[in-house]
Amino acid sequence: MDQLGEERRKAQFDVDDMKIVWAGSRHNFEVSDRMAKLVASDPGFRKDTRTMLARKELFKNTLRKAAYAWKRIVELRLSEEEASKLRFYVDETAFTDLHWGMFVPAIKGQGTEEQQQKWLPLAYKMKIIGCYAQTELGHGSNVQGLETTATFDHQTDEFVMHSPTLTSSKWWPGGLGKASTHAVVYARLITDDQDQGIHGFIVQLRSLEDHLPLPGITIGDIGMKFGNGGYNTMDNGVLRLDHVRIPRSHMLMRVLQVTREGKCIQSDVPRQLVYGTMVYVRQAIVADASCALSRAVCIATRYSAVRRQFGSQNGGPETQVIDYKTQQNRLFPLLASAYAFRFVGEWLNWLYTDVTQRLQANDFSTLPEAHACTAGLKSLTTTATADGIEECRKLCGGHGYLCSSGLPELFAVYVPACTYEGDNTVLLLQVARFLIKTVSQLGSEKKPVGTTSYMGRVEHLMQCRSDTQRAEDWLKPSAILEAFEARATRMSVACAQKLSKFSNPEEGFAELSADLVEAAVAHCQLIVVTKFLEKLQQEIPGKGVKQQLEALCNIYALFLLHKYQGDFLATGCITSKQASLANDQLRSLYSQVRPNAIALVDAFNHTDHFLGSILGCYDGNVYPKLYEAAWKDPLNDSVVPDGYHEYIRPLLKQELRTARL
Amino acid sequence: MDQLGEERRKAQFDVDDMKIVWAGSRHNFEVSDRMAKLVASDPGFRKDTRTMLARKELFKNTLRKAAYAWKRIVELRLSEEEASKLRFYVDETAFTDLHWGMFVPAIKGQGTEEQQQKWLPLAYKMKIIGCYAQTELGHGSNVQGLETTATFDHQTDEFVMHSPTLTSSKWWPGGLGKASTHAVVYARLITDDQDQGIHGFIVQLRSLEDHLPLPGITIGDIGMKFGNGGYNTMDNGVLRLDHVRIPRSHMLMRVLQVTREGKCIQSDVPRQLVYGTMVYVRQAIVADASCALSRAVCIATRYSAVRRQFGSQNGGPETQVIDYKTQQNRLFPLLASAYAFRFVGEWLNWLYTDVTQRLQANDFSTLPEAHACTAGLKSLTTTATADGIEECRKLCGGHGYLCSSGLPELFAVYVPACTYEGDNTVLLLQVARFLIKTVSQLGSEKKPVGTTSYMGRVEHLMQCRSDTQRAEDWLKPSAILEAFEARATRMSVACAQKLSKFSNPEEGFAELSADLVEAAVAHCQLIVVTKFLEKLQQEIPGKGVKQQLEALCNIYALFLLHKYQGDFLATGCITSKQASLANDQLRSLYSQVRPNAIALVDAFNHTDHFLGSILGCYDGNVYPKLYEAAWKDPLNDSVVPDGYHEYIRPLLKQELRTARL
Numbered sequence A, B: 001m002d003q004l005g006e007e008r009r010k011a012q013f014d015v016d017d018m019k020i021v022w023a024g025s026r027h028n029f030e031v032s033d034r035m036a037k038l039v040a041s042d043p044g045f046r047k048d049t050r051t052m053l054a055r056k057e058l059f060k061n062t063l064r065k066a067a068y069a070w071k072r073i074v075e076l077r078l079s080e081e082e083a084s085k086l087r088f089y090v091d092e093t094a095f096t097d098l099h100w101g102m103f104v105p106a107i108k109g110q111g112t113e114e115q116q117q118k119w120l121p122l123a124y125k126m127k128i129i130g131c132y133a134q135t136e137l138g139h140g141s142n143v144q145g146l147e148t149t150a151t152f153d154h155q156t157d158e159f160v161m162h163s164p165t166l167t168s169s170k171w172w173p174g175g176l177g178k179a180s181t182h183a184v185v186y187a188r189l190i191t192d193d194q195d196q197g198i199h200g201f202i203v204q205l206r207s208l209e210d211h212l213p214l215p216g217i218t219i220g221d222i223g224m225k226f227g228n229g230g231y232n233t234m235d236n237g238v239l240r241l242d243h244v245r246i247p248r249s250h251m252l253m254r255v256l257q258v259t260r261e262g263k264c265i266q267s268d269v270p271r272q273l274v275y276g277t278m279v280y281v282r283q284a285i286v287a288d289a290s291c292a293l294s295r296a297v298c299i300a301t302r303y304s305a306v307r308r309q310f311g312s313q314n315g316g317p318e319t320q321v322i323d324y325k326t327q328q329n330r331l332f333p334l335l336a337s338a339y340a341f342r343f344v345g346e347w348l349n350w351l352y353t354d355v356t357q358r359l360q361a362n363d364f365s366t367l368p369e370a371h372a373c374t375a376g377l378k379s380l381t382t383t384a385t386a387d388g389i390e391e392c393r394k395l396c397g398g399h400g401y402l403c404s405s406g407l408p409e410l411f412a413v414y415v416p417a418c419t420y421e422g423d424n425t426v427l428l429l430q431v432a433r434f435l436i437k438t439v440s441q442l443g444s445e446k447k448p449v450g451t452t453s454y455m456g457r458v459e460h461l462m463q464c465r466s467d468t469q470r471a472e473d474w475l476k477p478s479a480i481l482e483a484f485e486a487r488a489t490r491m492s493v494a495c496a497q498k499l500s501k502f503s504n505p506e507e508g509f510a511e512l513s514a515d516l517v518e519a520a521v522a523h524c525q526l527i528v529v530t531k532f533l534e535k536l537q538q539e540i541p542g543k544g545v546k547q548q549l550e551a552l553c554n555i556y557a558l559f560l561l562h563k564y565q566g567d568f569l570a571t572g573c574i575t576s577k578q579a580s581l582a583n584d585q586l587r588s589l590y591s592q593v594r595p596n597a598i599a600l601v602d603a604f605n606h607t608d609h610f611l612g613s614i615l616g617c618y619d620g621n622v623y624p625k626l627y628e629a630a631w632k633d634p635l636n637d638s639v640v641p642d643g644y645h646e647y648i649r650p651l652l653k654q655e656l657r658t659a660r661l
Ligand SMILES: Cc1cc2nc3c(=O)[nH]c(=O)nc-3n(C[C@H](O)[C@H](O)[C@H](O)COP(=O)(O)OP(=O)(O)OC[C@H]3O[C@@H](n4cnc5c(N)ncnc54)[C@H](O)[C@@H]3O)c2cc1C
Pocket: A098, A132, A133, A134, A135, A138, A139, A140, A141, A142, A171, A172, A173, A174, A231, A236, A416, A419, A420, A421, A422, A423, A425, A426, A429, B307, B309, B310, B321, B324, B326, B327, B394, B395, B396, B397, B398, B399, B401
C-alpha cells in the first residue's frame, strides 16, 4: 500500500510552490536542490555507517569527506554560494565549519586591510586551515575573564602567547584538536604590564610540512562528546601555549593597534562593528534551527502516517497514529515552528543587511535593539529545536530510539547550539536587561525601536482586554498580536516595577532573574509571531499556499497561547473563557492541517540522504528498510557473538569458577 | 581550594541521617552502600572507557562484566537482595536485566506451579538465559494486535510458532539478539482455527551446546541505538519463527489452559493477576527514575558549586554559578523532584504489597485505581526525569556535552523509559479514561478510592478559593493540597462536561484527548505532592533533616504551581495575586536550600564510580581531571592524526586533483 502517495494526493495546495516559499526564492531553491542531489547521488558522501564507526575511523572518514568535498568544489568550479550549500548537505560536522564559519569571518571582521590581504587568500585556498580559539577550560560565557596572555616584547617586536594556568588551556575550539594549522587565539593583551583586554591573535599551531605542533605548543582532542557519530566527527581541541612567540603583525588590529613602541591606539573603526558579525552568526544559527527542526518534523510526520496502532474495525487497517489528536497536538506545533523559524530567519537575514548598511553610515541607533533581538531569537529557536527533535523522536515510539531513525544523532549533534555562541540563559538575561532599559525610557524622548516599538503603545497595552468572543475570532491577526503584545509589555513592566523596589538595582536584577527570563521569552515569542504574520501580509503565489501558511501561523500562535496561558491570564490580557476558545480553535486548525501534513513536510525538499532516516524516507517503505538495515550492524557479522566462548558458555555450563574474566 | 568541603560545612542538617531517609531504611542503606563500594573498588567493573569502544568490543565487554558479576555473586554467596543491588551498581544495561526483570517474573506470574518448578531452577542458576519477546516490528503499544501465531497441532500435541508477515518479526526484545537461549514469546493462540487471543510461550532459541539458533529460527541484533555506550551494551533483537514446533506444555497456562484435545479452559486464577506484575514493574521504574534523576542532579549541583563565571569583584573569585537565581530555578526543582519521586516510589512499593494482599483475598475493588495510578506515575516520573537529565546537562554549560561529564550517556540510556512498559502518552490516556469514569460515578454508590478519593469532596473542590494572603501562607500543606486537589478535580470535571456534549463518547474522547492528557497530568502531580506531604507527616529523625525535606516539598509543589499556573488560574483555584505570592515564596525557598544543596546531593550516597562523571566527582577537583581524561581518547594516540597523509596534506599542498579520496 502506497500510504504516503495517498497522503500526497490529499494535499490542498501546490507543493512545488511551497518549496519556493520555504527556500526563500526560486534561485535559492534551485541551488539547494542541485547541491542536495549532487551530494545524495555521490557514494563518496555516504553516511549510513557513521554510527557504527569507532572514533578514529569516524574521524578519518570525516577528513576524507572534507577533502573530497573540496575536490568536487574545485573540479566543478562551484560558486561560494554553491560550495557552502554543498558542505551543508554533506551534513557532517567538521573542521571546515570553523575554518569557513569562524576563522575567515574573524579575519574579515577584526583584521586590517593588510592582514586580510595576507591571510584571506591562504585561507580561501585552504593552504592553511584555521580555527577559532576563544573558550578555555575555566572560561566560556565570561569572555572577559579569559586567562591566556599575549605580552608584548619590546625587544623583539613580538607577542609572547602563554597559558599561565591549567584553567587557561584553550578547550572546545572545533578543528583545533587535529586538523588546524592556524588559530585565532583570544588572549589578554599586556603591554608594559598593562592589561589591555581581550583581543584576537593569529597563531600558527602546526608545521605546514609535517603537521607537528610547533615548539611550545601542546595540542590534543578533548575526547568523546554526546552521541555516536554526532559531533565526534569534530576534533574539538585543547591547546596549551608555553611562551610561544608570534610577530606583532599577527594581532588582529582593525579596532586596536599596538605600535612598534607598544602603544595602544584605538582606530577610528567603530567598536560596534562586532555587532555586525554577531547578527550574522546568529541569523545563521536561527536558519539552522529551522532546518534541523524541519528534518525531525519531516521524519516524525511521515512515520506517523505510516505507523498504525489500535483502532482496527472489523479486521480493517488500524488507525494511522497521525490521526490521534494527542499526536497532532505534539507534532503540528513543531511543524508550525519549523515554518515560523524559517521566516524569522529570513527576516534576520534582512536585519543583517540593514545593520551593515547603518554601520557604514555610522548610524548606531538600532544596534542595541538588533543585538538583543538576535540574542533572544538564537536562544528561543535553539531551545525549541533541541526539545522539538527529542519530541519527534518520542513521537516515533520505540523505533525512534534506533540510530537508523536518524533522530538520536540529529539530537546529539544539534543540542550544543543551546550552549555555544552564547548560553541560552545568559542570552535571555541580556534580552531582559535591554527590555528593562527600554521600559525605563518609555516616558522619555528615546522611543523604542525595531522589535520593541510595540512598547510605544504601552498605555493601551497595559489596559486593553481581548475582545474575542468566538473561537474563530482567534484567527484574526489583530487579536493574536494584541494579546501577545499586551502579555509581553505587562511582563516587562511588572518586572520593572518589582525591580524599582530594590535599593540596589543589580541585586534586584539578580534576585528577580527567573522572572526576567520569562519576560524575555514572552518578548521573543512575540517577535516570531509578528514576523510570521508580516510574512503573510506579503503576496505569496501558488495554489493554496497562503492558506496553509495562515493555518500554520495560527497554530504556532495559539499553541503558545495555550502553553503559556498562565502568563496571559495572570496579566489579565485574556479571560479563561477566551483561553478555552483559543484551544478549541487550535483543535480545529489541527484538522485543517491534517490532510496537508505530508505535503507540508515534502515542501522542505529534504533528500533521503540528507534526512538519513529510515522512518522518514520519502516512499514510506519503513518496515522492509528497517529490517534490512539491522543486519548491517557489525554485531551481526557472526551469528554467535564474540565473547560467547569466554563469557556465555561458562555461565550456562556453570563453569565460571575457573573462567578468566 | 576545597570548594566542596566548604560547601559541606555550610549544611544545616545531618547528612548521614538523610542518607537513611533517602535509602528508605538503615538496612537498605547498608546493603546499597556495601554493594556500591564493592563494585566501585573492583577494576573488573570499570566503565570509564565505555564510550570509546566500537559496538562489538562494547558488547563483548558487557558479556564479560555480566559473567564476572555472576561469578562474584556466587563466590560471595550474595543474597537475592544483594545480588540485585550489585547488578544495579554495575550500571551497564545487559541481557541479565531482562532475564531477571522480565523472563523470570513472566514465568512466576503466568506459569503454572508445574511450569515454575521446571523452569525457575534453570533460570535461577542461569543454566538458561531468557528474554521477553512481545513487541513486533508492526506492534508495540497495541499488544492485542500482535501477529505472531501459535497454532495448536492436534496430531503432535505441539504449538507451531510462526511469523506470518515481515511486520510480525519480533523486534526490540533485550537479550534476544545475541545472548538468550530462551524467550517468552507472545503470540496469538489458535486452536481449531479459532483466535484465542495473545498468550506467552516458552521457546528455546539457541542450542545449549553451541549457541546456534535452532532450526526455523532467524535471530539478529537490531542495530545501534541512541548514545555511544548507552543502551548499545544491550542486544535488542529481531526474531523470525518459521513453523517452529514447541511442546504444548511450553505455553504459560496459569490463566488459560489448552488441553490435549485443544480445548481452552479458563482456570480459576483471576485474570486480574496481571495487575500485580504491572504494579511491580512500574514501581521499579519509578524508583529508577528517582535514581537516574538524582545522579544528574548530583552532577549538576556539584559542578555548579565548582564552576565560577562572571561577577569577580576587585580581582576576587568569580561567582559560583549555583548562586545565580536562574541556575537555582532550573536546578533546585529537579533536586526536589528527585526526592519527591523517591518517596512516591516508596509509597508505590507499599501499594504493591497492598495489591498483592488484596489479590490473595480476592478483593479486586482497588485494582483499577492502582492500575491507573501506577500508569500515571510511570508516565509522569519518566518524562520529568528524561527532561531533567538533559536540563542538568545544559546546566553544566559546554563541559556537560563531553561524555566525561556522564550526562550524555545517562540521558541516552534513560530516555527509552518514556517509551517501554507503555508509551507515556498512551498511559496518560488510560489515566484520563479512569478519571472520566470516576467523575461519572461521583453521584453514585461507588465512592472514589485511593488516590482519587479526594474527588469525593467534589462539591467543595469545585467552588473553593485559596485563602492565601501572604507568601508564607503557601508553606501550609493544607493550602498547597487544596489548590492541587481543586485544580485536578476541576480539570477532570471540565473534560467530563465537554465530553457529555458528544453524542458518541468515543469520538468525544478522541477529539478532546489533548485536554484529557492535561487533566491526567494534573491528577498525577497531585499524587506526588500528596505522597511527599504524607511522608512529612511521619516521624523523621535526624538533625535538621525534616526541615530540609519540607523545603524541598514546598519547592516541588510551588514550582509546579508556577509552571502550571495557567491551569490554576483558568480553573479559578487561585488568583493571579496568589500565584505571584507563591512565586515569591519559591524564591525564598531557593535561598533556604542553597547552603544545603551539596549536602542534599551527597545524601544520595552515589560513589564516583556509579556517577561516572568528572563534573560530579565528590572532591570537586574538576579541571585537572577533565584535562587528564581528554588525553585518553584514542584520537590522541598519535599527535598527527590517521588520515593526515591521505587527506590533510594533499589539501594544504593543493594536490587534491591527483589524490585518491
Ligand atoms: C560542541 C561545542 C563546540 C564549541 N566550539 C567552540 C569553538 O569552536 N571555539 C570556542 O572558542 N569555543 C567553542 N565552544 C565553547 C562554547 O562557546 C562555550 O561552551 C559556551 O560559550 C558556554 O560557556 P561555558 O561552557 O563556559 O558555560 P558556563 O558559563 O560555565 O555555563 C554553566 C551554567 O552557568 C550559567 N551561567 C553562566 N553565567 C551566568 C550568569 N551570568 N547568570 C546566570 N547564569 C549563568 C549558565 O546558564 C549555565 O547554566 C564550543 C562548545 C561546544 C559544546
